[in-house]
Amino acid sequence: MTIIAAADGSALGNPGPAGWAWYVDDSCWAAGGWKHATNNQGELKAVLELFRATAHLDDDLLVLCDSQYVINSVTKWMRGWKAKGWRKADGKPVMNLDLLQELDEALAGRKYRFEWVKGHANHPLNEAADTRARAVSEAFQRKSPINAGPGWVRAGDAPAARRPALTAPAKARAVAAPTVARKLPAGPAHPELFAFDEPPTSHTVSLELSPDEHARLSERAARLGVSVEVLLRGLI
Numbered sequence: 515m516t517i518i519a520a521a522d523g524s525a526l527g528n529p530g531p532a533g534w535a536w537y538v539d540d541s542c543w544a545a546g547g548w549k550h551a552t553n554n555q556g557e558l559k560a561v562l563e564l565f566r567a568t569a570h571l572d573d574d575l576l577v578l579c580d581s582q583y584v585i586n587s588v589t590k591w592m593r594g595w596k597a598k599g600w601r602k603a604d605g606k607p608v609m610n611l612d613l614l615q616e617l618d619e620a621l622a623g624r625k626y627r628f629e630w631v632k633g634h635a636n637h638p639l640n641e642a643a644d645t646r647a648r649a650v651s652e653a654f655q656r657k658s659p660i661n662a663g664p665g666w667v668r669a670g671d672a673p674a675a676r677r678p679a680l681t682a683p684a685k686a687r688a689v690a691a692p693t694v695a696r697k698l699p700a701g702p703a704h705p706e707l708f709a710f711d712e713p714p715t716s717h718t719v720s721l722e723l724s725p726d727e728h729a730r731l732s733e734r735a736a737r738l739g740v741s742v743e744v745l746l747r748g749l750i
Contacts (some may be wrong), residue, residue, distance in 0.1 A: 519538045534546055534556040535544070575625065
């Protein structure tokens with residue numbers, strides 16, 4: 515199976531408050547950033563963190579990226595830079611060396627390809643990544659908490675080393691039509707899903723899904739080779 519994900523960066527002022535994000539879908543994405551960085555650094559970091567988040571998987575990875583700099587760095591220039599001791603053809607040091615070297619390590623042994631997409635052209639995955647990267651840069655500008663996203667959360671996959679912690683509350687997305695009730699295992703309640711003073715031994719969660727949403731959910735579960743119940747539990 516091929517994982518399709520978008521990666522994007524944002525910098526207000528360039529350089530300035532900066533963010534990065536990778537995005538697969540609304541339940542599987544991550545974001546972060548810095549108080550001061552460039553857009554290129556954000557673009558590189560987004561791709562780096564995407565490869566790190568999927569390092570435990572054997573699937574091919576298709577990276578949708580609107581940065582020709584990132585794509586060319588990985589597919590055209592990196593080998594020559596390494597051969598020259600991480601220097602360009604004119605002998606000057608390569609910029610963003612630390613990120614490029616980390617990315618070079620993350621790419622080793624991976625099956626991947628890049629596809630350029632035009633930025634700000636209503637490509638749904640690119641727009642989703644861009645929105646989250648920009649939200650982080652704006653949060654740093656305001657000196658407010660950032661939403662780091664849920665990280666890699668896919669049913670049937672072993673979890674990545676560690677999910678990024680949420681520093682701003684994530685909003686649960688309501689969905690609609692056949693009602694699906696599920697018993698969850700005992701354990702502490704997630705503060706964003708439940709607000710019980712003394713959680714019982716189990717919780718029942720009901721989701722209302724439209725026919726189209728239910729069909730997509732069933733199709734995704736079948737594609738992953740798991741039941742709908744296992745898929746739903748993996749999203750929580």
